[in-house]
Amino acid sequence: MQALTNRSKAVNRDPMTFMERLYLPNIVKGMAITFSHIFKKQPTIQYPEQKREFSPVFRGLHVLNRDAEGRENCTACGLCAVACPAEAITMEAAERMPGEEHLYREEKYAAKYEINMLRCIFCGLCEEACPKDAIYLSETFAPANFTRKGFIYGKDDLLIPNKNTAPEEYATAKGAAR
Amino acid sequence: MSEQPLFKVTIDNITVEVPAGTTILNAARKIGGDVAPPAMCYYSKLEGSGGKCRTCLVEVSKGSEKDPRPMPKLVASCRTTVMDGMEVKNITSDRVIDARNGVVEFLLINHPLDCPVCDQAGECHLQDLSYDHGKAGTRFEFQRRTFKKHDLGDKIQLHMTRCILCYRCVFTADQLTGKREHGVLDRGDHAEIATFIEKNLDNEFIGNVIDVCPVGALTDKTFRFKNRVWFLKPVDAHRDCPTCSGKVTLWNRGDEVYRVTARKDQWGEVEDWICNTCRFDKKQTSDWVIEGPRLIDRHSVIAQGHYAGTVGTNKPKETFKAVHAGRQPKLLMDIHSVSEVNQPNITLSQLDRPAHSTDFKQNKD
Numbered sequence: 001m002q003a004l005t006n007r008s009k010a011v012n013r014d015p016m017t018f019m020e021r022l023y024l025p026n027i028v029k030g031m032a033i034t035f036s037h038i039f040k041k042q043p044t045i046q047y048p049e050q051k052r053e054f055s056p057v058f059r060g061l062h063v064l065n066r067d068a069e070g071r072e073n074c075t076a077c078g079l080c081a082v083a084c085p086a087e088a089i090t091m092e093a094a095e096r097m098p099g100e101e102h103l104y105r106e107e108k109y110a111a112k113y114e115i116n117m118l119r120c121i122f123c124g125l126c127e128e129a130c131p132k133d134a135i136y137l138s139e140t141f142a143p144a145n146f147t148r149k150g151f152i153y154g155k156d157d158l159l160i161p162n163k164n165t166a167p168e169e170y171a172t173a174k175g176a177a178r
Numbered sequence: 179m180s181e182q183p184l185f186k187v188t189i190d191n192i193t194v195e196v197p198a199g200t201t202i203l204n205a206a207r208k209i210g211g212d213v214a215p216p217a218m219c220y221y222s223k224l225e226g227s228g229g230k231c232r233t234c235l236v237e238v239s240k241g242s243e244k245d246p247r248p249m250p251k252l253v254a255s256c257r258t259t260v261m262d263g264m265e266v267k268n269i270t271s272d273r274v275i276d277a278r279n280g281v282v283e284f285l286l287i288n289h290p291l292d293c294p295v296c297d298q299a300g301e302c303h304l305q306d307l308s309y310d311h312g313k314a315g316t317r318f319e320f321q322r323r324t325f326k327k328h329d330l331g332d333k334i335q336l337h338m339t340r341c342i343l344c345y346r347c348v349f350t351a352d353q354l355t356g357k358r359e360h361g362v363l364d365r366g367d368h369a370e371i372a373t374f375i376e377k378n379l380d381n382e383f384i385g386n387v388i389d390v391c392p393v394g395a396l397t398d399k400t401f402r403f404k405n406r407v408w409f410l411k412p413v414d415a416h417r418d419c420p421t422c423s424g425k426v427t428l429w430n431r432g433d434e435v436y437r438v439t440a441r442k443d444q445w446g447e448v449e450d451w452i453c454n455t456c457r458f459d460k461k462q463t464s465d466w467v468i469e470g471p472r473l474i475d476r477h478s479v480i481a482q483g484h485y486a487g488t489v490g491t492n493k494p495k496e497t498f499k500a501v502h503a504g505r506q507p508k509l510l511m512d513i514h515s516v517s518e519v520n521q522p523n524i525t526l527s528q529l530d531r532p533a534h535s536t537d538f539k540q541n542k543d
Contacts, residue, residue, distance in 0.1 A: 075295050077293070082406070082409075090517070091519065092538070094533040095403050095534055097536075108403045112519045112538065114519050132294055148511060152517055
């Protein structure tokens with residue numbers, strides 16, 4: 001069989017030399033390597049006191065976006081759900097009624113929108129599929145939870161706060177701009 | 179019909195023999211595949227349809243055996259009949275492809291491109307055509323036309339902005355119902371489909387205008403915004419209907435019937451017209467005799483998640499009880515206790531109008 005890489009090494013089946021049979025020199029060699037690591041720079045950081053900076057392309061928890069007037073962008077077109085390889089997204093659409101124009105941008109909107117964070121693999125395909133700029137993957141993790149029930153995220157968990165009616169909440173959610 | 183002469187016609191270097199009087203489009207459809215030109219307005223079951231959308235343009239490189247001169251301009255293949263020895267270029271001709279791209283650009287000039295909202299998305303012929311021939315951008319810098327809203331009754335929704343004026347619905351209303359109450363008013367840029375003086379179309383077969391519409395201009399109000407077609411499972415079903423053939427396609431989600439349409443063949447044309455009762459009022463699984471899953475072209479988005487054979491049509495066997503000597507699982511999470519989607523006490527498919535915010539609020543407490 002042809003090797004996939006040239007890094008594979010054949011197992012050495014030769015009988016052990018005298019130095020190898022002595023056993024202790026190799027142990028000392030190994031311990032020396034371990035000991036030398038004490039003086040190297042530590043890659044570990046002390047989470048949660050210290051936090052590593054996210055990459056700008058980090059894909060974390062989803063948010064549902066609003067437009068400049070605070071109306072929901074999502075029209076429940078279902079493209080995120082169809083693009084989702086884990087089938088984590090479900091939704092139910094409804095028609096906007098007269099008097100709800102300030103809530104929803106278009107005549108159709110997502111009355112229910114759910115992401116099952118247990119299924120989600122954070123691939124970001126929903127973000128790519130969205131034609132309305134409605135769903136984004138933010139730079140946060142889904143917080144840990146003791147039960148599975150806490151991982152079904154509905155619209156109240158996902159929607160960003162309205163910039164016009166709840167500016168403080170919006171500012172908190174936005175966090176410090178980098 | 180044996181004395182009718184057979185004409186030899188070559189389309190994209192494939193020769194086929196068709197009876198005299200056949201149009202180029204139908205000869206190409208006989209060959210099938212990519213050779214068949216797209217058609218937005220021609221409908222084989224409607225007399226007089228065709229010749230309006232110009233998407234089926236083909237190049238005739240040899241007129242006939244007797245007169246081998248090529249036709250000077252591209253011709254509409256749905257309206258041009260074949261001659262003996264005719265040679266036609268469809269996808270092999272750059273002129274045709276170029277012209278078709280231009281036609282698609284024209285069709286999309288006034289199209290709102292609201293596919294995320296439109297119920298036709300996923301089975302829209304204009305969507306398919308634009309994916310094949312359209313450009314990503316538009317050169318049109320002006321306001322798209324808008325219309326005063328017309329009410330076509332409580333079953334049919336008209337979105338005039340999406341209309342491409344193919345006249346199919348007009349022909350359907352004219353020929354199928356024998357009572358023409360809607361037609362095309364005004365001309366040019368202002369032309370629009372309308373009922374005369376906002377008349378309700380109460381004919382028993384008028385629902386078929388929804389199926390013939392190649393775009394989302396005429397859609398089913400009882401299905402409006404309920405679900406996307408690619409999340410539904412199309413199954414063939416029939417019922418003993420006194421007015422029509424009763425052969426339909428049900429669009430199911432689980433056991434709920436979300437939509438009933440006529441069965442469509444590979445050209446997107448209705449096989450049997452169905453009546454309004456079948457289409458709008460029979461939304462229970464018990465109303466129908468299910469024949470089996472409908473075959474969907476695997477390139478269609480509707481085919482996503484649908485598997486061949488009986489996969490998905492029957493529920494998987496519960497193994498827990500069998501493995502644990504008849505004991506039921508001690509901890510079982512009912513998804514409905516957490517999820518707000520697909521609540522068992524809200525059956526959207528039973529509403530005969532689009533869902534509103536009130537439908538979801540009722541059971542919150």
